[in-house]
Amino acid sequence: MNLSEIGSHLKKFRVGIAGAGGLGSNCAALLARSGVGTLVIADYDIVEKSNLSRQFYFTGQEGMKKTEALKENLGRISPEINVIIHSLKLDRTNISQIFGGCDVIVEALDSSEMKEMFIETVQITLKEVPLVAGSGIAGWGNNDILKTRKIDETLYVCGDETSEVTDDLPPLAPRVAIVAGKQANTVVDLLMKMK
Amino acid sequence: MKILLNNREEEFEADSMTVSSMLEIRKFTFRMRIIKINGELIPREKYGSTVIHDGDKVQMLYLMSGG
Structure with missing residues (x-):
């Protein structure tokens, strides 16, 4: 399959992204560049200057809603991409409605509590939809302990599953980008196997 | 009993x-x-009411903050 055939295949699909921080914003950019047709992105946060150290936002976007800033940036990568945004906090009651209809879902939330709530809810209410989660991105170095683990047909986890973000172990751009790349690559792989 | 915990047999x-x-x-x-x-x-x-039986395949994953 050549690049344009891959593009027309990926164009048919819809990918949900929960969270538009370091993982979500970078993953969205990679999926947009790959040619995924529709992205559904949910986040309640606004862009802050400190986010520019690792997230897919730019000077001048501080104060904007992350969803709106990301939609703008993705539109500059690909004018054809359809970006559906939800500027709200995800909870058990709104997840299945927001992400229902997605072919694959990416979990890119920040706190471990939110991750647990989101994965539980998706795996119970959207049972058949493959979910690509992120866990363990903090720090630097240790390239090759960042991996992708297939739990089963509907759940994958990218990261080292050990490095928690703390004040002394912040998330630095390279490891965040590696994990976002692994998530996006897993999504593309899943979509390429779909009809 | 033996179970498969993250694909490894555990007794x-x-x-x-x-x-x-x-x-x-x-x-x-x-x-x-x-x-x-x-x-x-x-x-x-x-967790308190779900029972694990012999031969079950149990998968567990830890969630680290950071996204």
Whole structure:
């Protein structure tokens, strides 16, 4: 399959992204560049200057809603991409409605509590939809302990599953980008196997 | 009983046990996690009432903050 055939295949699909921080914003950019047709992105946060150290936002976007800033940036990568945004906090009651209809879902939330709530809810209410989660991105170095683990047909986890973000172990751009790349690559792989 | 825990065979003395007792026996104390038994997600509030049987395939993953 050549690049344009891959593009027309990926164009048919819809990918949900929960969270538009370091993982979500970078993953969205990679999926947009790959040619995924529709992205559904949910986040309640606004862009802050400190986010520019690792997230897919730019000077001048501080104060904007992350969803709106990301939609703008993705539109500059690909004018054809359809970006559906939800500027709200995800909870058990709104997840299945927001992400229902997605072919694959990416979990890119920040706190471990939110991750647990989101994965539980998706795996119970959207049972058949493959979910690509992120866990363990903090720090630097240790390239090759960042991996992708297939739990089963509907759940994958990218990261080292050990490095928690703390004040002394912040998330630095390279490891965040590696994990976002692994998530996006897993999504593309899943979509390429779909009809 | 023997179960497959994250694809590795593990042996326990009991013939069956709840998810909570498995976490206790193996001292899995990390706060945030996902547990699936034979592909079925077990929500946290059901750890005390869900029973693991001989031959079950248990998958566990820890959730680290950072996204």
